[in-house]
Amino acid sequence: MSTTETHHALWVAYGTGGVQGSIRKDENGYTVTMAGAEESAGTYPTMEIAKSALHARMTPGSDWPQFREH
Numbered sequence: 787m788s789t790t791e792t793h794h795a796l797w798v799a800y801g802t803g804g805v806q807g808s809i810r811k812d813e814n815g816y817t818v819t820m821a822g823a824e825e826s827a828g829t830y831p832t833m834e835i836a837k838s839a840l841h842a843r844m845t846p847g848s849d850w851p852q853f854r855e856h
Contacts, residue, residue, distance in 0.1 A: 794810070796808060801851040806821055807844075818840045
């Protein structure tokens with residue numbers, strides 16, 4: 787019998803105005819949730835795609851946020 791370990795992780799995106807959102811990794815992929823949102827903005831296959839999706843949902847013209855793992 788083998789055991790599969792799933793790595794769960796959380797990154798918080800910080801912009802000039804504070805926390806912009808988060809990305810959570812689980813067995814389904816990378817899920818983006820914007821700050822203050824009640825529902826996720828989607829789940830993506832890679833971290834880079836999730837980061838781009840989060841940035842695309844920020845105010846137009848926003849700088850790229852800083853992502854910190856928690």
